[in-house]
Amino acid sequence: MSAGLPATTCELLVIGAGPAGLAAATRAAGLGLDTVLIDEQPAPGGQIYRAIGSTPVRDRAILGADYWHGLGLLEPFQRSGVRHVAGATVWAVNRREDDGFEVAYSIATPGQDARAGLLHCRHVILATGAQERPFPIPGWTLPGVITAGAAQILLKTSAVVPSGTTVLAGGGPLLYLLAWQYLNAGVPIHAILETTPAGQWRRALPFVWGFLRSPYLGKGLKLLRAVRARVPIVTGVSALEALGDARGQLARLRYRAGGRTEELALDQLLLHQGVVPNTNLSRALGLEHVWSERQDCWEPVVDAWGASSVAQVTIAGDGAGIAGAIAAEHRGRVAAVHAAVALGRLDGPARDREAATHRAALARAVRGREFFETLYRAPDAFRRPVGDTIVCRCEEATAEQVRQAARMGCQGPNQMKAFLRCGMGPCQGRFCGLTVTELIADEQGRHPRDVGAYRVRFPIKPVTLGEIASLPQTEASRAAVVRFRK
Amino acid sequence: MFRRLDTPAEAGARVVRITIDDVATDCREGDSVAAALFAAGLPACRDTAVSGAARGPFCMMGVCYDCLVGIDGHANQQACMTRVREGMTVRRQLGAREVGA
Numbered sequence: 005m006s007a008g009l010p011a012t013t014c015e016l017l018v019i020g021a022g023p024a025g026l027a028a029a030t031r032a033a034g035l036g037l038d039t040v041l042i043d044e045q046p047a048p049g050g051q052i053y054r055a056i057g058s059t060p061v062r063d064r065a066i067l068g069a070d071y072w073h074g075l076g077l078l079e080p081f082q083r084s085g086v087r088h089v090a091g092a093t094v095w096a097v098n099r100r101e102d103d104g105f106e107v108a109y110s111i112a113t114p115g116q117d118a119r120a121g122l123l124h125c126r127h128v129i130l131a132t133g134a135q136e137r138p139f140p141i142p143g144w145t146l147p148g149v150i151t152a153g154a155a156q157i158l159l160k161t162s163a164v165v166p167s168g169t170t171v172l173a174g175g176g177p178l179l180y181l182l183a184w185q186y187l188n189a190g191v192p193i194h195a196i197l198e199t200t201p202a203g204q205w206r207r208a209l210p211f212v213w214g215f216l217r218s219p220y221l222g223k224g225l226k227l228l229r230a231v232r233a234r235v236p237i238v239t240g241v242s243a244l245e246a247l248g249d250a251r252g253q254l255a256r257l258r259y260r261a262g263g264r265t266e267e268l269a270l271d272q273l274l275l276h277q278g279v280v281p282n283t284n285l286s287r288a289l290g291l292e293h294v295w296s297e298r299q300d301c302w303e304p305v306v307d308a309w310g311a312s313s314v315a316q317v318t319i320a321g322d323g324a325g326i327a328g329a330i331a332a333e334h335r336g337r338v339a340a341v342h343a344a345v346a347l348g349r350l351d352g353p354a355r356d357r358e359a360a361t362h363r364a365a366l367a368r369a370v371r372g373r374e375f376f377e378t379l380y381r382a383p384d385a386f387r388r389p390v391g392d393t394i395v396c397r398c399e400e401a402t403a404e405q406v407r408q409a410a411r412m413g414c415q416g417p418n419q420m421k422a423f424l425r426c427g428m429g430p431c432q433g434r435f436c437g438l439t440v441t442e443l444i445a446d447e448q449g450r451h452p453r454d455v456g457a458y459r460v461r462f463p464i465k466p467v468t469l470g471e472i473a474s475l476p477q478t479e480a481s482r483a484a485v486v487r488f489r490k
Numbered sequence: 491m492f493r494r495l496d497t498p499a500e501a502g503a504r505v506v507r508i509t510i511d512d513v514a515t516d517c518r519e520g521d522s523v524a525a526a527l528f529a530a531g532l533p534a535c536r537d538t539a540v541s542g543a544a545r546g547p548f549c550m551m552g553v554c555y556d557c558l559v560g561i562d563g564h565a566n567q568q569a570c571m572t573r574v575r576e577g578m579t580v581r582r583q584l585g586a587r588e589v590g591a
Contacts, residue, residue, distance in 0.1 A: 044552055046573060051551055058520055060501055093552075114575055115562030135553045145556075147534035147546035154550035157570075162518060162525035163495040189495060252544035253534055271491055282553075397548075397556060400540040430555035430566075466555075466566075 009111060009121030011476050014040040014087070016343055017107060017125035019094055019285065022050020023329045024321025025131030026077040027336030028343075032129075033084040035344045040123065041081075042089040042109060048081060049074055050133055051153065052329040060163040066188040067160065068181075070223070070329075077333060089123075096462035097128065097289055104316065108463075110471050120471045127316045127343045130286055131336060134279035134322035137301070137382060138435050139174060140389040143246025144275065145397055148254025152182045152276035165191045168271030171257060173197040173244055176278045176380040177224065183231045194270065196231070197241040197259060199277065201383055208379035211372075218372025219330075238266075242385060246273055277382040281323050284432060287460035289317060295453035298377055299326055300387060301438055302457055309342035309359075310335060318343055326377075327370050334366035387439065388446050395443065396436040398429020406440055410447035417441055417458045430466050433458045492528040494518075508578040517574045524550060524557045524569035527580075535559050535569060539586035559583050 018029040021043035029041040041048070049056040053074025064072055081088075089109070096108040104126035112118040136151040143149065152172060158164040165186065171194050172179050183193055215221060231237075242260045249255035258267045280301035283293060292305040292313035303325040310318045320339035321332035341358050344350035389395065389403040401424040409423045417433075417440050420426055426440055427433035433440075437458050445452045475481075498505045498518035506517045510530060517526040524547040527535050534544040536558055547557035550570045557569035560581035565588065569580070 044571065055520075060503060060518065060520075061495070112567075112572065114567070114572055114578060115564065117564075135551065136549060145543065145545060145548075147544050150533075150546075150548050150550070154548060157550040158492065158525055158528060162521045162529065163501070164492050164525050164529050165495055167491050167493040251534075397554065398540075400538065400543070430558070431553060434553050435549075 009119050011122045011124070012040060012087075012089070013124045014038050015125065015347055016040070016127050016129065017042065017105070017123060018086075018129045018131055019043075020050065020131035020133055020321070020323070021045065021048035021088070021090075022052060022131060022133045022321060022332065023074070023077055024133070024323070024332040024336035024339070025050065025129070026081045027333035028129050028131060028320050028340045029086045030077070030081045030084045031337045031340035032343060033086045035340065035349055037344060037347060037349055040087045040089060040125070042092050042094060042107075042123070044091070044093050046091045048078060048088065048090075051157065053077065054157055055161040059160050061159065061189070067185055068188070071160070073330075092121075093465050094285065095465045095467050097285065098462070100124070108475065110465075110467060117468065117470045117474070120467070120475045122476055127318070127346055129310075129336075129339050129343060130312075130317065130319045130323055131321045131332075131339075132282045132285050132323040133332075134326055135282050135434060136276065137278045137280045137387075138439050139275040139277050139382075139386060140393050140395055140403065140439055141244045141246065141275070141386065142391075142393050143248060143254070145394050145400075146246050146248045146252065146254045148271065149246050149273045149275060152178055152274045153279070155272075155274045156182050156185070159185060159189070165189060166272045166274075169194045169269065170272040170274065171195050171197060171268075171270050172274045172276070173199065173241065173259075174275050174277040174386075175200045175382070176276055177220075177376065178279070179276045180227055180231050182274070182276075183235055184227050187231065187234055193235045194268075195236045195238055197244065197261070198237060198239045199241050199244065199383055199386055200239070200380060202240050204379055204381065208375050211375040211378055215372035215375035218375075219368065220372050220376070224376075242383075244386075277386055278380060279322065279326055280438065281325060282434075283323070283457075284434060284460050284464045286312070286319065286323065287457065288462050288464050289314060291317065291319075293457070295451070296325065298374070298381075300382060300442070300452075301326075308338075308363075310339040311342060316346065318346075327373065330369040331366055334362045334369060337362045338366070388442050389439070395439045396424070396426035396429065398431050398435075399425040399427075401426040401436070403439075403443060406443045407447050410444045414444065416444065416456050418456075420444070421458070427458045432460065432464065432466075491531050492533070494529050506574045506576050508574050508576075508580055510580045511582055519574075521574045522550075522570050523559065523561065523567075523572045523574055523578075523580055526574050527557075527559075527569060534582075536583040537585060542585065
């Protein structure tokens with residue numbers, strides 16, 4: 005068993021080093037708060053600015069200006085005096101009896117048992133960002149099928165790109181951004197299969213005024229034109245299915261479009277239908293969550309400062325509801341000034357004066373999002389699968405099994421765990437939670453809001469007993485297990 | 491299949507040599523084990539504990555746990571969250587982790 009990590013104490017802990025976390029931590033340190041930023045990745049940037057300080061893709065025209073914007077967050081952060089705990093996975097956050105929180109995290113070293121450490125803070129900002137929305141189609145578990153986000157991470161971190169026949173499928177800005185970056189890098193794309201239903205433009209039209217005045221318009225259209233000029237786009241795609249070969253790896257793709265069923269051989273399928281907030285930590289902390297009608301997902305309840313339903317817990321960035329990378333940094337700064345007031349470092353009027361600037365920038369950053377959120381809303385058929393389609397990737401529970409249990413009267417996602425073990429594998433429901441909620445809602449004619457979500461408990465990432473045992477021992481922790489000693 | 495835009499040596503990056511199921515594989519310093527698997531043409535890295543189906547890295551950000559492999563004798567390691575290191579041994583994981591492994 006390895007020894008644990010030394011205990012750390014700070015005033016403010018920021019969890020997550022994407023745009024929200026970097027901006028929040030940098031601003032908080034600027035206001036004189038003793039700040040620690042803890043993050044799972046070896047270097048700051050989060051997913052959107054992944055490997056911003058080390059990417060081997062040095063030609064800036066490939067990843068584009070929006071990616072390199074991240075350097076503007078990285079450099080001030082590096083000068084800020086914030087203590088950065090990198091490569092560290094937070095798996096528990098508990099309120100201390102006196103004040104603040106005790107946070108347990110682990111750092112893995114290849115070839116050794118992971119070591120766990122404790123961190124004490126008075127206030128915490130969750131900046132845990134987003135993950136890909138589940139895209140449960142037949143065959144989405146086959147090797148050869150990965151998310152578009154995963155493919156983009158391969159490009160950013162290692163300049164690893166697809167070869168052979170590559171198809172991108174789904175909807176949302178990231179799909180086109182990735183296609184554009186591949187074209188810039190000279191990587192051919194066989195086709196983009198758009199799952200956006202034909203009538204969706206009409207639903208999005210009421211929001212077009214905001215979009216016309218938004219920063220997305222010019223950039224977005226330019227990017228779309230560049231991709232459409234060079235990649236065949238198939239619109240109105242439904243009944244998408246990935247088919248495997250004898251080794252159980254991706255070999256063929258089948259779909260319906262224009263009233264016909266098409267089939268093609270391919271090497272890679274990259275899937276994307278938007279991103280959703282990463283809520284495992286906010287759930288385990290017991291924060292209140294709501295179902296977002298517009299985005300078909302859960303998001304924690306926060307006020308205009310990012311303050312959650314639990315005192316001393318603030319949330320910034322996409323983890324508090326999807327609004328994108330630029331919005332995330334402004335939300336990070338708003339959360340930082342709020343935390344500074346909570347920690348007695350700033351007074352209300354000073355906070356309000358500063359927040360006005362961040363909020364104006366935030367308003368500009370989110371202008372027009374309603375339009376493409378509505379346009380690219382993931383279609384019902386791709387959120388609510390049927391038949392043998394795997395819903396829980398870890399436990400291999402299928403849509404029909406979940407639906408059947410719901411028809412038998414299964415009361416909710418938590419009872420579904422007892423029936424099917426779905427949500428009980430190592431991903432802890434991250435890739436099936438939304439689908440299970442929606443399938444129960446579908447079968448029982450209920451609203452997802454009323455069906456609810458998996459109860460999430462600490463540890464929120466799998467840890468070994470050895471890691472837990474490596475935690476520093478205190479008098480209180482010893483007393484807790486030796487109570488029978490006379 | 492995936493490929494590298496350029497070889498690590500061409501790009502002037504430090505080359506790190508690992509073995510994947512005993513086959514020597516050159517990687518770029520800073521690669522995750524999952525990126526090294528893709529670059530080596532291996533999109534599948536394990537067989538599931540439930541049905542024995544082939545699986546490989548899916549999310550590349552530590553969320554899906556589909557990239558579990560054995561690394562330096564330790565099973566159930568996330569390939570996407572582990573960076574390659576000179577001399578590292580990576581093994582496909584067949585089924586569940588065994589006690590003591």
